[in-house]
Amino acid sequence: MKLTVRVRPGSRFTLVEELDDGSYRVAVTAPPERGKANAAVTAALAEHFQVPKSSVQILAGHAAWTKIVEIVQPR
Amino acid sequence: MKTTTIRQAVIIPADPEQVYRGFTNPAIHSAMTGGKATGHAEVGAEFTAWDGYITGRYRRLEPHRRIVMDWLTSEWPEGARASRLELTLAPAAGGTRVILTQTHVPADQAPNYQTGWQESYWEPMAAYFKAQASR
Numbered sequence: 001m002k003l004t005v006r007v008r009p010g011s012r013f014t015l016v017e018e019l020d021d022g023s024y025r026v027a028v029t030a031p032p033e034r035g036k037a038n039a040a041v042t043a044a045l046a047e048h049f050q051v052p053k054s055s056v057q058i059l060a061g062h063a064a065w066t067k068i069v070e071i072v073q074p075r
Numbered sequence: 076m077k078t079t080t081i082r083q084a085v086i087i088p089a090d091p092e093q094v095y096r097g098f099t100n101p102a103i104h105s106a107m108t109g110g111k112a113t114g115h116a117e118v119g120a121e122f123t124a125w126d127g128y129i130t131g132r133y134r135r136l137e138p139h140r141r142i143v144m145d146w147l148t149s150e151w152p153e154g155a156r157a158s159r160l161e162l163t164l165a166p167a168a169g170g171t172r173v174i175l176t177q178t179h180v181p182a183d184q185a186p187n188y189q190t191g192w193q194e195s196y197w198e199p200m201a202a203y204f205k206a207q208a209s210r
Contacts, residue, residue, distance in 0.1 A: 013201040014086040014169065015193065020079055020185075027193070047167060048084050 001071045002059070005045070009037035016048040038062060045069060076155055077182040081175065081189055085197050088170040089204035091139040095164060097200060098142055099133075107203040108195060125195065131157060140164055148188075152181055170204070 004023040011027035028040035046053040061067035099116035114122025123130050135143035145157035163174045
């Protein structure tokens with residue numbers, strides 16, 4: 001499953017929001033530096049979809065606010 | 076009237092009991108949000124929040140786990156039914172995972188409420204419980 005995710009780093013809370021168009025908005029407390037925000041986004045989506053972090057991969061947009069993320073359901 | 080559903084999941088830095096009380100105890104709700112809240116946690120009872128901007132009625136209460144309520148604001152379209160707001164709470168790393176599902180939200184107002192949950196609830200709740208924890 002591939003998701004379009006708009007990320008807000010540096011938030012005061014962690015949020016995963018599903019939008020009407022099927023995309024997601026994710027807020028994380030981590031700052032956008034040295035991959036911290038990407039790691040936090042991965043963790044937040046893993047918890048949201050109840051999958052291991054290893055099942056969440058950022059395919060595109062590593063340094064952008066909008067990312068394409070793949071969620072692989074564990075077998 | 077076109078309606079939509081708001082779905083959000085957020086981590087609040089407090090345990091489920093604290094978060095449950097934050098939503099259902101008007102004194103805590105008022106302290107947490109900065110807007111006056113009234114009512115009491117009983118199925119069928121009415122409540123208000125944010126100085127009367129939000130009104131509603133509790134439909135289901137499962138202490139520290141689930142809250143279901145009718146929920147609307149003073150900006151609601153004339154004659155439109157209230158939204159149905161469901162909050163489920165579960166322990167999670169960093170506190171409590173709150174899953175919000177709000178159905179029958181007037182579609183043209185939904186962006187305001189999506190932002191409103193973040194600015195008027197999640198942000199002040201995170202600040203409130205962090206301050207409580209540091210006391």
